[in-house]
Amino acid sequence: MSNTNQLEMMERIALDLERVERALASSFNTGAEDFNDLIRPLSEAGGKRLRAQLCLLIANAGQSIETERIKIAEAVEMLHLATLIHDDVLDQAEIRRGEDTIHKHKGNKVAILSGDYLFAKAFRIVSEMPHMEYLKVFSHIISCLVEGEFMQMEDVYRIDQGIERYMIKTQKKTADFMEGCMELGGLLGGWSSEEIGYLKQYGHALGMAFQITDDIMDYRETSDTTGKPVGNDLREGLLTYPLLSIVNETNKDQLLEDIQNLNHGGNEQDIIDYVIARGGIDNTLRVAQQYCDDALSALQAIRDFEGKEFLVLAVQNLADRKV
Ligand code: FPP
């Protein structure tokens, strides 16, 4: 694909994203000004809009209708916002995107209502689309997210949960959303079902690599600028790939005791050092790389299309944030 085509595609996505931002900004109109003022800053803080971008890119690379792809991208970002607001209630998190969370600022009741509102609005948008298929994909994403959260809740401090369980949870919590965005883009753009299959494979692999590299950030700082504090997951009893990959019959009881002690004066650096010394990070990097390779293989199976390089770049960026 020529550089001019790539540039045109970049411009088209940038224009689309501006439209999505405008649509989002005008959506917070509940009639309760305080309420609108709460959601707006979180939305405007933005994040990477990665999910909307995946959708828009695939839709644009096919034959899509502008109003439809903007609406779906808006709904996807609204859903993402809703899940983050609810997630911060579940995790009792105080900071999100550099700001106080709604739950910290206004309490659980307001946070839950805010998330519900966005969730309902997102559904409304998707229900107005001309095809039921969008609604099916959207509902599937949501049920997977909730299943993933349930699994995570059940697995707190469960040191012998096993890698397989962790992988299913990661798929539901993160990868199914990215896979769903690729599918929505594919449907919007009129891609063939075979191509949509490969696009979904890409989304799945990207999502898995995304979450697994995110897990590394709990064990050491990386080049990623979002810089989450090291040891947070461990203190909450969330046991992720680096640790699960080095747990065995001999060390599991002691490790569990040390992790449970973290909230009673224990030192997370000792656990982190132990996991790193046993090769926990190396194991994690290896499996993340495998998913990055899977994502690239899925792309190779699809014909060349405008914007394909951006999907390669997204994988590359993930590979870079691991170091
Ligand atoms: C972030 O994870 C959150 C998720 C991956 C999904 C949260 C989903 C729900 C709360 C349930 C569904 C909600 C609705 C509105 C139906 P994290 O806590 O690991 O990451 P973080 O560091 O971004 O907080």
Ligand code: MG
């Ligand atoms: Mg959280």
Ligand code: MG
């Ligand atoms: Mg969470």
